[in-house]
Amino acid sequence: MLTEKYITGFCSINNGIVAKDGINIFAHESDLSGLLLAAYQHLQLTYPKFYKMDNLSKLGWLAAEFLLKDTFNKTEYQPEDIGVILANANSSLDDDVKYWESIKDVASPSLFVYTLPNIVIGEICIRNHFKGEQAFYIQPEFDTQFIAQQVGYLLDKNIMQACICGWVDVFEQDYKAVLFLVEKKKTDKSVVFSAEKMDEIFNKD
């Protein structure tokens, strides 16, 4: 028996705009670093780890913050039941180049640790205390069919009960993040989880 699955929220950071559930909540005209910092300040948080992150982690972490803020009640779930399944095209290349530049002087462990794309998953998990399934895929373009199949299977099999899935990609000034919160419950604004729905939301920006 297949479980009913819903997108109970989504968040995008693209073209200088942070939007949640299709509504623009924050806009900032500047380079990527400026946007990320301004978005962080907009949240009015004290989370010093943010400043240590590379741009890929900052982008994914922020998208998750906006996605979950005020609407996600994590106490409804066990930490082990929440998963994070992400994909992108450029892996950690943005930080790879920066790390390689650094080694001409002294190799920086704080840059090296971000030379893995899945670190952004780690950052989201640390922040939200998520301990469930995870995977980071490298895809030429966001493969919503594949992600929907993977997430659907893990939810159907009760391997997880809720999931953040989506796309987080950065290289220099090119970036895009679109994250989806997928749960097994209907809410006021929820839509049925499907590849087509993810495509529609992803391509809107």
Added chain:
Amino acid sequence: MSNINEISEPEVFVVADNILSPLGKTTAENFAKLRQNESGVKQHTDVAISPLPFFASLFDKGETFVKADEHNYTKFEQLLIASIADALNGSGVDVRDKKTVLIISSTKGNISLLENEVVTDELKERVSLSTSAKLVAEHFGFQNQPIVVSNACISGVLGVVIAARLLRSHQYENAVVAGADVISKFIMSGFQSFQALSAGPCKPFDKEHDGLNLGEGAGTIILSTNHKYAQNIKVKGGSVSNDANHISGPSRTGQELAGAIKNALQEANFTPADIDFISAHGTATVYNDEMEANAIAISGLQKAPVNSLKGFYGHTLGAAGLIESIISIQSLKQALVIPTIGFTEAADPEKVNVCAAPLRLKANNFLKTASGFGGCNAAVIFGK
């Protein structure tokens, strides 16, 4: 929760495999070297990789793995191609069948290309794991878009877990899971900056463990749900978890890896007593080994013989989970558990039963674990 979905889930069989490492070009060659206690880890002096001499398991410089290469495949791609070609040879699996999928596991793929060139759009494309996966898929004629997983040091085990799930959910009938990584200055300097490397051959789970050795290699496991392989070893269960603790240090408690082990056991319908031996991640860093020892003890597996193969291969990153699973599959077949080279006296004797000498063991099932940066953990169980 029992339902039709579960009842109709097929079993996943291991069809064939390959290890391509400095110790040999086939699984048989590799297992023979391990039986003779021969390690690939040696001292190297190569300023292109490190200003100081270092211990690692590396291929000979300039060695090529694909004959008559008209495509200028990189070393990374050559390793994948050669490993997949050997695994496929005689396997009966048709890569041109729409029912067959290719899964590639790697942490850094072609990253060494960054070292000598300016970053242009062309180089960006060439470095991309998707490009390598496409080239490898085209080389063999796979019909489906390959799946690429890059999840730090669990990439290899995760590749197997993902493949098993895709097959169980009837998405495909066959999966070719291949992993590889190549050691260059980029990776070496990073591990050096972390002070994660041992100055000598690594000593997994030993009192004196003081860091890891890096290694290069490729591994391929072909899986299928086709009943013609029903007599083969099976993938019984698998699971993945996150520590939610620290991006570059493992959990202090091991609770989260233990969680992945518990879920893998549950999927296999096993109790801890069903696990005959464990192929641990065992990198020989103090943090990793302690965390893993804790996880093994929490899981009620402290009596099960444990080995780490890092003393033979070094840490082969995205290939590690595959190479170490394949050796352990041979251990099931040949009733011989390979010892942990470099180990003499246990750092955590109450928590892990480290296998120090070759062990004759009629084993039915083994557990393979892996953990990596970003707080990721994975566990997979293979069995008869």
